[in-house]
Amino acid sequence: MPYVFIKDVVADIGVEIKANSLTNLFSDIVRSFYSILAQRSTASAKVKSLRVKIKAGSLEELVFKFFDELIFIKDTKGLISQSLAQCEVVVNKKAKDKYCLDVELNCIKAENIVSRVDIKAVSLHRFSVKQTQNGYKAVIVFDI
DSSP, X not given: OOEEEETTOSSEEEEEEEESSHHHHHHHHHHHHHHHHEEEEOTTOXXXXXXXXXXXXXXXXXXXXXXXXXXXXXXXXXXXXXXXXXXXXXXXXXXXXXXXXXXXXXXXXXXGEEEOOOOOEEXXXXXXXXXXXXXXXXXXXXXX
């Protein structure tokens, strides 16, 4: 499993994601986000495509902004991201915004899931995103 739930988080939900590429990191971010929110989707769930573009000065900032955007989409549009249809991460170390993310999300309406819990926000508590020898590792705690 590319992500595991962190057991020693009190009153919140934590997840640790390990991925061998940035594309897989963002794919696993969406899958972990969905697995926290939804027990399952209903049979009538239709997939809607949604494009998101984010720029950031660091990889940590990019991941934080991406989670923030997933929560914003959930809260304002009533859409839950299930998976990625497309993902491109451009890294330009000389630019002000060193990281640019362009993703196409596969979303379903929140009314078409059997809900587990509601994610309110991403916490800075224990938040980290690092490049490792084998790829990338992210630790994220959500306020629920």
